[in-house]
Amino acid sequence: MRFVASLRDYGFAALIDHPLDMQRVRRIYSEWQTCFRDGGAEAYAMDPERQDGYFSTERAEHAKGFNDRDFKEYFQYYTWGRCPDGLRQDLADHFQQALDVASSLLSWVERYAPEDVVARFSESLPAMIAGSQQSMLRVLHYPPVPEGRSVLRAAPHEDINLLTLLPASDGPGLEILQRNGEWLTVPNRENQVLINIGDMLQEASGGYFPSTTHQVSPPSGDDIRKGRMSLPLFLHPRPEVVLSERYTAGSYLSERLGELGVVS
Ligand SMILES: O=C(O)CCC(=O)C(=O)O
Numbered sequence: 001m002r003f004v005a006s007l008r009d010y011g012f013a014a015l016i017d018h019p020l021d022m023q024r025v026r027r028i029y030s031e032w033q034t035c036f037r038d039g040g041a042e043a044y045a046m047d048p049e050r051q052d053g054y055f056s057t058e059r060a061e062h063a064k065g066f067n068d069r070d071f072k073e074y075f076q077y078y079t080w081g082r083c084p085d086g087l088r089q090d091l092a093d094h095f096q097q098a099l100d101v102a103s104s105l106l107s108w109v110e111r112y113a114p115e116d117v118v119a120r121f122s123e124s125l126p127a128m129i130a131g132s133q134q135s136m137l138r139v140l141h142y143p144p145v146p147e148g149r150s151v152l153r154a155a156p157h158e159d160i161n162l163l164t165l166l167p168a169s170d171g172p173g174l175e176i177l178q179r180n181g182e183w184l185t186v187p188n189r190e191n192q193v194l195i196n197i198g199d200m201l202q203e204a205s206g207g208y209f210p211s212t213t214h215q216v217s218p219p220s221g222d223d224i225r226k227g228r229m230s231l232p233l234f235l236h237p238r239p240e241v242v243l244s245e246r247y248t249a250g251s252y253l254s255e256r257l258g259e260l261g262v263v264s
């Protein structure tokens with residue numbers, strides 16, 4: 001099946017035909033753009049313990065191994081977390097719909113993975129994320145690049161979680177690192193949804209599914225003064241889920257968050 005083959009080869013796959021409401025995604029972009037611009041998110045400053053809320057450009061993570069923070073601001077939404085009232089419904093609805101899609105995708109991954117890889121999974125992949133309180137939706141805004149400054153929008157990194165669902169952004173910039181060491185620009189088709197493997201699925205599959213390095217490059221040419229919005233959903237297993245002999249999802253996550261400069 002081509003979807004699973006692409007995940008195996010690239011760590012990424014694109015879905016064109018899917019049930020996600022992309023009109024809602026575009027509405028989320030426009031309403032949150034306003035919220036970030038008006039300072040409405042600032043009342044929800046991120047909680048270092050719980051990790052929900054608003055991360056300003058000063059609080060944003062830096063990729064593992066990088067000292068400079070990415071030039072971005074974002075809001076981390078959890079089903080149990082804080083959110084401005086008027087913006088909650090769309091996030092909650094999108095979260096639920098994307099979670100359902102992700103569950104189906106994970107069952108495909110399992111169906112088309114080789115037997116010896118499936119035998120490693122301590123439970124079925126959809127069951128790992130079912131009822132998890134750790135899955136998180138991130139409303140991301142990359143501000144226009146200030147004149148004369150060179151910034152990283154998202155430095156090269158791998159996602160920590162099991163699987164990520166990334167609906168089309170409102171602008172280009174995403175690139176993935178190919179096995180030949182060259183960056184590949186991912187076409188930003190309006191209604192597509194990208195799926196990528198995170199480190200936890202790489203760990204649980206004994207490396208069969210690669211967690212591919214990706215980055216968001218700064219804009220150039222006419223786009224230089226444009227901001228960019230995106231909306232990744234990071235699917236996390238329940239903390240007690242055994243990923244491998246070395247890690248549970250919980251032990252893995254706390255080790256990795258320490259590396260991102262977002263927990264004290
Ligand atoms: O903004 C994007 O397109 C990708 C964001 C991303 O890779 C991340 O937040 O982990």
Ligand SMILES: [Fe+2]
Binds near residue numbers: 157158159214
């Ligand atoms: Fe990422």
